Amino acid sequence: MLKELIAKIQPLNKTAMAAAQERQNMLTKPAGSLGRLEELSIQIAGITGQAIPEIKDKVIITMAGDHGVVAEGVSAFPQEVTPQMVLNFLYEGAAINALAKHVGARITIVDMGVAAEMEAHPLLVNKKIAKGTANITKGAAMTPEQAEKAILAGVEVVEAEIAKGLDIVGTGDMGIGNTTPSAAIAAALTGSAPAKLAGRGTGVDDAGLQRKIDAIERALEINKPDPKDGLDVLAKVGGFEIAGLAGVILGAAAHRKPVMVDGFISTAAAMIAVAIAPAVRPYLISAHRSQESGHQQMIEWLGLNPLVDLDFRLGEGTGAALGISLAEAACKVLAEMATFAEAGVSDKE
Amino acid sequence: MLKELIAKIQPLNKTAMAAAQERQNMLTKPAGSLGRLEELSIQIAGITGQAIPEIKDKVIITMAGDHGVVAEGVSAFPQEVTPQMVLNFLYEGAAINALAKHVGARITIVDMGVAAEMEAHPLLVNKKIAKGTANITKGAAMTPEQAEKAILAGVEVVEAEIAKGLDIVGTGDMGIGNTTPSAAIAAALTGSAPAKLAGRGTGVDDAGLQRKIDAIERALEINKPDPKDGLDVLAKVGGFEIAGLAGVILGAAAHRKPVMVDGFISTAAAMIAVAIAPAVRPYLISAHRSQESGHQQMIEWLGLNPLVDLDFRLGEGTGAALGISLAEAACKVLAEMATFAEAGVSDKE
Numbered sequence: 001m002l003k004e005l006i007a008k009i010q011p012l013n014k015t016a017m018a019a020a021q022e023r024q025n026m027l028t029k030p031a032g033s034l035g036r037l038e039e040l041s042i043q044i045a046g047i048t049g050q051a052i053p054e055i056k057d058k059v060i061i062t063m064a065g066d067h068g069v070v071a072e073g074v075s076a077f078p079q080e081v082t083p084q085m086v087l088n089f090l091y092e093g094a095a096i097n098a099l100a101k102h103v104g105a106r107i108t109i110v111d112m113g114v115a116a117e118m119e120a121h122p123l124l125v126n127k128k129i130a131k132g133t134a135n136i137t138k139g140a141a142m143t144p145e146q147a148e149k150a151i152l153a154g155v156e157v158v159e160a161e162i163a164k165g166l167d168i169v170g171t172g173d174m175g176i177g178n179t180t181p182s183a184a185i186a187a188a189l190t191g192s193a194p195a196k197l198a199g200r201g202t203g204v205d206d207a208g209l210q211r212k213i214d215a216i217e218r219a220l221e222i223n224k225p226d227p228k229d230g231l232d233v234l235a236k237v238g239g240f241e242i243a244g245l246a247g248v249i250l251g252a253a254a255h256r257k258p259v260m261v262d263g264f265i266s267t268a269a270a271m272i273a274v275a276i277a278p279a280v281r282p283y284l285i286s287a288h289r290s291q292e293s294g295h296q297q298m299i300e301w302l303g304l305n306p307l308v309d310l311d312f313r314l315g316e317g318t319g320a321a322l323g324i325s326l327a328e329a330a331c332k333v334l335a336e337m338a339t340f341a342e343a344g345v346s347d348k349e
Numbered sequence: 350m351l352k353e354l355i356a357k358i359q360p361l362n363k364t365a366m367a368a369a370q371e372r373q374n375m376l377t378k379p380a381g382s383l384g385r386l387e388e389l390s391i392q393i394a395g396i397t398g399q400a401i402p403e404i405k406d407k408v409i410i411t412m413a414g415d416h417g418v419v420a421e422g423v424s425a426f427p428q429e430v431t432p433q434m435v436l437n438f439l440y441e442g443a444a445i446n447a448l449a450k451h452v453g454a455r456i457t458i459v460d461m462g463v464a465a466e467m468e469a470h471p472l473l474v475n476k477k478i479a480k481g482t483a484n485i486t487k488g489a490a491m492t493p494e495q496a497e498k499a500i501l502a503g504v505e506v507v508e509a510e511i512a513k514g515l516d517i518v519g520t521g522d523m524g525i526g527n528t529t530p531s532a533a534i535a536a537a538l539t540g541s542a543p544a545k546l547a548g549r550g551t552g553v554d555d556a557g558l559q560r561k562i563d564a565i566e567r568a569l570e571i572n573k574p575d576p577k578d579g580l581d582v583l584a585k586v587g588g589f590e591i592a593g594l595a596g597v598i599l600g601a602a603a604h605r606k607p608v609m610v611d612g613f614i615s616t617a618a619a620m621i622a623v624a625i626a627p628a629v630r631p632y633l634i635s636a637h638r639s640q641e642s643g644h645q646q647m648i649e650w651l652g653l654n655p656l657v658d659l660d661f662r663l664g665e666g667t668g669a670a671l672g673i674s675l676a677e678a679a680c681k682v683l684a685e686m687a688t689f690a691e692a693g694v695s696d697k698e
Contacts, residue, residue: 310386
């Protein structure tokens with residue numbers, strides 16, 4: 001099933017991109033003067049196959065999961081915060097609620113592997129694979145079967161959203177300790193040292209950061225993830241929400257939908273998606289540069305250039321929300337502006 | 350009258366800023382994890398004096414003017430484009446129309462000194478000082494009386510908008526050739542060489558750029574603007590739209606309203622405002638880093654740090670529109686998020 005999905009991911013539509021580029025040059029502004037917004041409109045034209053794409057239905061998918069590696073003292077917050085924050089999302093008290101509402105996006109909250117019983121809630125999608133991953137310093141985070149199941153659950157979630165109407169999807173995460181598996185994924189795929197990829201997450205002190213680096217080093221040593229096999233890296237040192245987000249990304253690309261990638265954890269999920277299916281890369285837009293050290297290397301590995309740098313280090317999809325608004329702005333500029341001819345404005349001499 | 354206005358500009362409200370900072374630390378996210386948005390909310394609390402400020406009425410004031418220095422061949426577009434683009438604004442075909450609508454801001458278009466008769470239009474505010482400035486390579490752009498009159502016209506425009514309801518104001522400009530006086534203002538105030546401040550504007554070639562640098566050098570030599578006297582710099586090498594925008598900035602600060610400063614030309618206006626009244630500085634928010642070379646030095650002189658860098662070089666208030674949306678997002682995060690206590694979320698261990 002995963003193979004079939006991957007085979008569906010097509011290159012961008014060059015004809016639509018050329019038409020969008022041509023229109024940008026005819027609009028009443030010096031050619032190229034809206035910089036990144038012009039590029040973004042052309043990329044989205046290529047993704048959707050529409051010369052003048054429209055972004056109306058905006059969705060942020062925020063996936064939650066817990067991590068056995070928290071036993072190693074890698075996080076500044078206790079694990080109980082994961083289910084507490086899921087409830088906070090459902091009752092609209094979190095940053096992602098304020099920012100998604102601000103940009104007119106709807107949010108879907110998914111339990112991919114929270115280490116607690118979550119009461120049923122009409123807004124909570126239950127795709128729980130297990131109550132948290134195993135401790136990656138002692139063995140694999142999950143079985144290969146769980147990894148594939150989690151990815152396919154992510155595909156199902158995004159396909160359900162596409163059925164409701166989706167013009168762009170933003171990724172978001174919640175999971176105490178999840179900067180550790182994300183940095184481990186980055187270390188496995190880039191070959192860079194854990195010390196260069198691990199950061200302070202939600203705010204660990206120097207000793208906590210050292211525990212985190214040690215944990216990643218031990219996880220890589222005991223698991224020996226194969227950098228040529230994205231599914232292997234995911235199963236050995238990943239997380240359920242990361243797997244689900246990789247599925248969201250793959251599913252969105254298969255349906256020609258642009259993906260607004262949030263920060264550190266979402267970027268790790270994007271790396272897994274690209275490792276599994278390199279054709280997914282042009283469907284990705286990096287929303288923002290995370291303050292979490294190591295993000296830059298991940299972005300470079302993906303060949304992306306974040307839209308903004310606002311010193312965010314929160315996750316949840318908060319950066320993606322702002323990026324979605326920029327993507328919508330980019331498409332509105334392309335669609336709504338008058339051309340030189342229409343407005344009777346003289347072009348460059 | 351200008352002196353009275355300047356005397357009204359007060360320091361930021363420290364009590365409101367401390368309350369906003371305290372609330373940010375209680376909200377359900379790691380302290381500081383929304384980076385620049387948190388800082389922005391605290392600045393706006395200090396500006397408005399409200400511990401939880403609200404941004405509802407958003408206004409972009411786009412001022413147009415022409416420049417005698419275009420006779421020196423400093424622009425890639427002909428001067429007739431200034432009135433043509435003013436009409437394009439009024440008929441909603443320009444980039445600023447699309448972007449202002451996207452962020453829910455209203456636009457006010459002001460003729461400060463377009464070198465053409467503009468037909469009356471219900472959306473066009475007529476504050477024309479003269480039909481374009483004089484050629485700054487031959488003498489002063491305007492008289493000191495015109496400079497003061499233009500600033501006060503800007504104050505009137507923003508006060509009229511405040512009367513209608515205004516929680517934040519963005520600055521915007523239109524004026525063929527206006528990167529030349531803007532770079533001249535920057536050179537006069539920073540003492541830096543014109544060659545380091547002049548850029549390609551709407552897209553001049555190498556020969557055009559050299560003519561521009563020469564024109565600025567001659568303008569500074571013949572006019573000898575006094576860097577300690579903002580009004581003198583404005584009158585000698587400025588422009589009517591730049592003067593009007595300086596008035597908008599001064600008027601907004603006097604009424605404790607945040608000012609979202611657009612790119613190169615608006616930043617030159619902000620420099621004039623700060624040179625005239627240094628107390629205005631903390632009311633300024635730099636929306637974006639312009640692609641126009643020289644902007645960085647102006648930003649540094651002002652001690653500002655642009656919110657985003659999207660390679661814009663258009664003006665009109667396009668960057669300010671996006672910045673206004675970020676300011677609104679910042680205030681919504683502060684106002685709408687639940688605290689750890691309210692949401693029953695465990696704080697850092």
